[in-house]
Amino acid sequence: MEQKLQKQPKIFSKVPPEEYFVSGHRGCVGCGEALAVRLVCKALGPNVIIANATGCMEVVSSQLPNTAWGVPWIHTLFENTAAVASGIECGLKVLRKKGRYSNENTIVAAMAGDGGTADIGMQALSGALERGHRFVYICFDNEAYMNTGIQRSSTTPFGASTTTSPAGKKSIGQLTWKKDLPSIAIAHNIPYVATASPSYPFDLINKVKKATTMKGPSYLHVFSVCPTGWRSAPELAIELGRLAVKTGIFPLYEVENGVYKINHEPSKLDPVKDYLKLQGRFRHLSDDTIKEIEKRVNSNFIELKRKMMCDDMRVV
Amino acid sequence: MAQKIGMEVSIALGEAAKLANTDVIAAYPITPQTHIVEHIADMVANGEMDAEFITVESEHSAMSACLGSAAVGARTFTATAGQGLELMHEVLYVASALRFPIVMTVANRALSGPLNIWGDHSDVMATRDCGWIQFFVENGQEAFDLTLCAFRIAEDPTVMLPTMLSLDGFHLTHVVEPITLIEKSDVDKFIPPLKHPFALRPDKPVTMGAFAPPFIYTETKKIADEALRSSKKVIVSVWDEFGKRFGRHYNPVETYRTEDAKTLLLTMGSYSETAMVAIDNMRTKGEKVGLIHLRLWRPFPFAELKQTTENADNLFVLDRCISLGGPGGPVCSEIKAAFYDSQKKPSIIGFIGGLGGRDMTPGDFEYMTKRGKEIIQHGTKNEVEMIGVKE
Ligand SMILES: Cc1ncc(C[n+]2csc(CCOP(=O)(O)OP(=O)(O)O)c2C)c(N)n1
Numbered sequence: 253m254e255q256k257l258q259k260q261p262k263i264f265s266k267v268p269p270e271e272y273f274v275s276g277h278r279g280c281v282g283c284g285e286a287l288a289v290r291l292v293c294k295a296l297g298p299n300v301i302i303a304n305a306t307g308c309m310e311v312v313s314s315q316l317p318n319t320a321w322g323v324p325w326i327h328t329l330f331e332n333t334a335a336v337a338s339g340i341e342c343g344l345k346v347l348r349k350k351g352r353y354s355n356e357n358t359i360v361a362a363m364a365g366d367g368g369t370a371d372i373g374m375q376a377l378s379g380a381l382e383r384g385h386r387f388v389y390i391c392f393d394n395e396a397y398m399n400t401g402i403q404r405s406s407t408t409p410f411g412a413s414t415t416t417s418p419a420g421k422k423s424i425g426q427l428t429w430k431k432d433l434p435s436i437a438i439a440h441n442i443p444y445v446a447t448a449s450p451s452y453p454f455d456l457i458n459k460v461k462k463a464t465t466m467k468g469p470s471y472l473h474v475f476s477v478c479p480t481g482w483r484s485a486p487e488l489a490i491e492l493g494r495l496a497v498k499t500g501i502f503p504l505y506e507v508e509n510g511v512y513k514i515n516h517e518p519s520k521l522d523p524v525k526d527y528l529k530l531q532g533r534f535r536h537l538s539d540d541t542i543k544e545i546e547k548r549v550n551s552n553f554i555e556l557k558r559k560m561m562c563d564d565m566r567v568v
Numbered sequence: 569m570a571q572k573i574g575m576e577v578s579i580a581l582g583e584a585a586k587l588a589n590t591d592v593i594a595a596y597p598i599t600p601q602t603h604i605v606e607h608i609a610d611m612v613a614n615g616e617m618d619a620e621f622i623t624v625e626s627e628h629s630a631m632s633a634c635l636g637s638a639a640v641g642a643r644t645f646t647a648t649a650g651q652g653l654e655l656m657h658e659v660l661y662v663a664s665a666l667r668f669p670i671v672m673t674v675a676n677r678a679l680s681g682p683l684n685i686w687g688d689h690s691d692v693m694a695t696r697d698c699g700w701i702q703f704f705v706e707n708g709q710e711a712f713d714l715t716l717c718a719f720r721i722a723e724d725p726t727v728m729l730p731t732m733l734s735l736d737g738f739h740l741t742h743v744v745e746p747i748t749l750i751e752k753s754d755v756d757k758f759i760p761p762l763k764h765p766f767a768l769r770p771d772k773p774v775t776m777g778a779f780a781p782p783f784i785y786t787e788t789k790k791i792a793d794e795a796l797r798s799s800k801k802v803i804v805s806v807w808d809e810f811g812k813r814f815g816r817h818y819n820p821v822e823t824y825r826t827e828d829a830k831t832l833l834l835t836m837g838s839y840s841e842t843a844m845v846a847i848d849n850m851r852t853k854g855e856k857v858g859l860i861h862l863r864l865w866r867p868f869p870f871a872e873l874k875q876t877t878e879n880a881d882n883l884f885v886l887d888r889c890i891s892l893g894g895p896g897g898p899v900c901s902e903i904k905a906a907f908y909d910s911q912k913k914p915s916i917i918g919f920i921g922g923l924g925g926r927d928m929t930p931g932d933f934e935y936m937t938k939r940g941k942e943i944i945q946h947g948t949k950n951e952v953e954m955i956g957v958k959e
């Protein structure tokens with residue numbers, strides 16, 4: 253399975269040593285989101301301007317008078333990051349046109365959590381994707397509002413217990429299925445959409461790199477393990493990211509100009525239980541519910557393969 | 569000197585944004601603001617204006633995109649009204665906290681519900697404490713002139729604050745007035761290019777919008793308050809310079825026939841001109857009345873206001889906004905607070921009128937004067953005095 257990944261065309265074959273999101277921030281031990289941000293920043297490099305939404309990553313990285321950011325960075329609010337990035341992109345464009353900014357290749361990046369993207373920031377994101385700004389939007393999906401204390405979001409998975417979708421005598425926790433954000437991004441007909449995970453760092457770095465070469469908006473959905481919110485062991489963050497891919501819960505794929513490609517296709521999906529049992533947020537689930545989840549995961553994966561096969565036929 | 573041209577005030581405002589070399593406009597349509605940004609969109613589409621127009625999907629995103637473009641050092645303009653200003657609300661505070669010199673026109677509009685597209689000051693009064701420089705204009709010429717001044721003030725290196733210019737929806741935005749535009753070369757001399765001291769640049773990375781816990785938040789507010797208060801010096805000097813260059817003079821507080829006046833009316837925005845007609849009428853009947861027109865709202869011109877009322881017995885304040893369940897209108901309660909510590913102060917009575925586009929006639933201002941005196945003599949049981957309300 254790992255070999256399949258190796259066959260990907262590599263822009264990067266090693267992780268760049270430079271750090272732009274430096275240590276000393278206040279993230280929890282074993283935070284997968286902080287690792288994801290760090291890797292994304294390595295891939296973006298120094299010629300970038302980042303707009304960041306309110307959320308864990310903003311709070312842990314920017315407490316006055318300190319900063320973890322080695323690149324120009326702005327945080328304003330929770331739901332407006334794609335709009336702020338729109339303004340940055342247009343600002344740079346007009347300054348270049350008028351000869352007041354000479355750097356042609358500055359990348360504009362927007363970063364937000366799943367809450368800042370799928371829920372409260374959906375409108376601003378949709379507007380920015382539709383307008384076609386040249387920027388990279390990265391959603392760090394830790395499947396809940398972690399910064400405010402583990403409340404459910406629309407990307408919280410079915411059956412997960414959170415503080416606003418608690419499991420109880422009459423509830424199994426979250427009762428809705430994860431909102432499919434990459435598909436929403438794809439529906440905007442933008443040049444590039446991909447899922448990625450820090451558990452597969454080369455794949456992630458290469459996707460970020462590819463996103464920055466696009467002439468329009470690109471959207472990256474990055475799996476971000478949160479040991480605190482998922483009630484999992486901090487040392488398992490990487491392992492959980494791998495299991496999410498191997499079980500088909502979080503497939504790694506990319507859609508370039510409408511063409512689907514699965515970047516890591518297990519020959520057979522592992523049982524979802526391998527993934528669920530390592531997390532306290534799923535501890536209460538019965539075998540029947542786990543079966544239901546597995547059925548859904550399998551059918552989603554088949555659907556993804558169908559889309560890819562349709563594209564393969566189109567290419568032929 | 570350029571000659572007067574009859575034009576809709578909204579068009580003149582678009583022309584001001586063009587003359588000021590605006591780089592980025594991010595705006596969303598809402599009546600009665602729309603003509604301003606439609607005109608700008610036209611000029612950009614025709615190549616008459618070298619700017620990026622971001623057709624955002626909401627006012628929240630309009631102001632947010634303004635943050636982004638201001639953060640990279642682009643000259644940024646937007647316009648909105650009523651509900652749009654409310655939707656921007658939380659973003660406004662960030663613009664001032666980050667010291668972004670964004671210029672915004674607000675075409676004052678009543679707030680829902682019930683839905684009402686016509687003018688009053690409820691929208692802008694709800695943003696009173698957002699840390700922006702705020703002024704109210706009286707007519708089309710002033711709207712044009714002070715838009716140019718707004719860029720100059722906002723971008724002054726000692727100010728660096730967003731600036732909001734309020735003009736009455738429809739009563740000003742949609743009327744055709746004779747307006748003297750200013751030559752581009754003269755505007756260029758008046759408004760130097762924007763030099764942002766700490767814009768977002770990869771070769772000089774800065775962190776903007778960091779998070780402030782209790783140990784430092786209070787200090788950030790202290791600085792913001794001092795910055796806004798001390799901007800008054802610059803506002804006055806820019807208006808002075810404008811007067812010297814172009815012959816039209818503006819002050820934080822304007823007076824009309826106040827010299828020997830015992831009773832003063834106080835208004836903001838376009839109703840000041842109606843009130844002047846009422847003052848003239850009452851003067852012919854021998855009443856010693858005068859008018860105070862409050863142009864600068866933030867920073868509040870305490871000293872200038874007190875100076876103008878030194879010899880008056882009565883001060884009757886018109887609010888085009890109501891603080892529901894509160895002390896009447898926001899302007900009057902601020903003015904009462906401003907005078908609280910004064911040894912010698914006029915009797916201050918507040919009136920609410922002109923809500924949701926309801927006209928205020930000169931007769932209404934005469935009623936206000938008469939009723940105010942009655943209240944001072946006999947007192948009243950009314951907690952709030954509303955002009956022209958159908959009971
Ligand atoms: C308008 C607004 N509503 C609510 C909040 C409170 N809030 C701050 S961060 C946050 C959750 C962030 O969740 P997410 O985007 O998933 O990021 P995470 O912290 O999980 O990384 C919430 C609800 C806010 N700051 N602003």
Ligand code: SF4
Binds near residue numbers: 312
């Ligand atoms: S709560 Fe979760 S996402 Fe937030 S810093 Fe801790 S581990 Fe990371």
Ligand SMILES: [Mg+2]
Binds near residue numbers: 366397
């Ligand atoms: Mg989250």
